[in-house]
Amino acid sequence: MSKSFDVIIAGGGAAGFFTAINIAERNPKLKVAILERGQEVLGKVRISGGGRCNVTHACFVPDELVKFYPRGEKELRGPFNRFCSGDTIEWFEHRGVELKIEDDGRMFPVTDSSQTIIDCFFTAARKLDIQILLGESIQSVYRSQKHWKIDTNKENFLAENLVMATGSNPKMWDMLQGLGHTIVPPVPSLFTFNIKDPRIKDLMGVSALASVRVKGTKLQASGPLLITHWGMSGPGILRLSAWGARELFDKNYQFVLQVNWLNDLSAEECEGLLRTLKQEQAKKTVARRSPFDFPNRLWESLVNAAGIGTETRWADLSKQELQALVNQLINAEFRVNGKSTFKEEFVTAGGVDLKEVNFKTMESRLQPSLYFAGEVLNIDAITGGFNFQNAWTGGFIASGAITDKFL
The missing domain is CATH 3.50.50.60 (FAD/NAD(P)-binding domain)
Structure with a gap:
């Protein structure tokens, strides 16, 4: 009954x-x-x-x-x-x-x-x-x-x-x-990105306010980005995964992530700041201390990725090195290979x-x-x-x- x-x-x-x-x-x-x-x-x-x-x-x-x-x-x-x-x-x-x-x-x-x-x-x-x-x-x-x-x-x-x-x-x-x-x-929605890249290999726990975009699409987001032992997480990444849930699924979670570590700063603005540092801190070592609001460890990694030696002084930065550093700061590209569930x-x-x-x-x-x-x-x-x-x-x-x- x-x-x-x-x-x-x-x-x-x-x-x-x-x-x-x-x-x-x-x-x-x-x-x-x-x-x-x-x-x-x-x-x-x-x-x-x-x-x-x-x-x-x-x-x-x-x-x-x-x-x-x-x-x-x-x-x-x-x-x-x-x-x-x-x-x-x-x-x-x-x-x-x-x-x-x-x-x-x-x-x-x-x-x-x-x-x-x-x-x-x-x-x-x-x-x-x-x-x-x-x-x-x-x-x-x-x-x-x-x-x-x-x-x-x-x-x-x-x-x-x-x-x-x-x-x-x-x-x-x-x-x-x-x-x-x-x-x-x-x-799936709300997931983190699996990335193996020497620039973030030993930086687990490092966080920065960044803007991120998926190369070749209109998908973009900004917010705190957290480097993890498997890749990248944090609110900025999770927002991108939510808005891009269907598009990233269609890509089988294989894509290039573009990161602006200075969030909303343009390449021109970044270059201007670096040129000012080149004049004002001429005798100081480039890699020693981050001039931006993110950890020294991340700064050192990006300086190294730009091909700048550990003892290079600001005054000695070549035009090519300065441009390479701008690129690492404003438009760093990371290959994403899969996703992980967020908690x-x-x-x-x-x-x-x-x-x-x-x-x-x-x-x-x-x-x-x-x-x-x-x-x-x-x-x-x-x-x-x-x-x-x-x-x-x-x-x-x-x-x-x-x-x-x-x-």
Whole structure:
């Protein structure tokens, strides 16, 4: 015999819990269940931000917030005008969870523990009598005249409304395709670059504010760049990987990365600065000390790569050596050979085609009473709390649309 619910939410992650709680709070009479295929819920919440849970970002203007989303920028503008970062802070504070802002804008619970967020969700779910059903792997989903029929490996369910909050789950995307939805093929986003190059070989841990671009494309980004034992990482690289997710996938992660170690300085400006140094520090050794705002070790490596001897003085720099140093500083080229996952915070670009979703309700344009929240959609963002904000906003809007139907 089938178990019957007003709302079934597929997926026990951030988007699923947030949707369920908001539905049950708006209308406590509704019978709500979360179906989770695994044996535990909120796994990504637990590991996010190194176990601290990067809940959202201190960007409170919707038109600015959408710029952090390589996919979903246009579609999220309306939703963010209804539920934005400030609303997230208020939502959690109302439930006893205070958030703090860090220097880079990321927001965490003041406890610095993701368990605080998990406890908040579990407390609310218990209080609202939301059923959390574990080990329920959905095998099929189909629509009858009045209900959704959801069959799992254990039992059968009926629901008036179905919310898909299943994240990057290929099996669920296949089912949605069977219901007529277009799935944009998934590719990795937020990854670091594998580079073997003598210029960075012994510089693990060195960081610099740099701008980076993929040679022969329009892909570019800027921000802190971190040299690692496998290549390059840091916010600048991660931004580039997010915006270039599909293009870099097509290149099989084989490309030339151009790095400007002086961030926004042009070749002409750099040459002017070096010529000034050549006059003002004529008797000093070029390689000895970095005249720029990055570590001496990196400066020494770039000086060496320009073919300048370790004892060469500024006054003795030839025109060719000066030009070679400008090139190493402003347009250093590195061969990228593959990628590495960024910590456990993997993000996928791809999912349900956004044209098939009504962003005023988060309802499918093809199937009535089918809703979406979170990464099941072709929406993703750079690191910094933005992917969670998409989950909260989508869940909030879907919950409002669903409960309005029962008024």
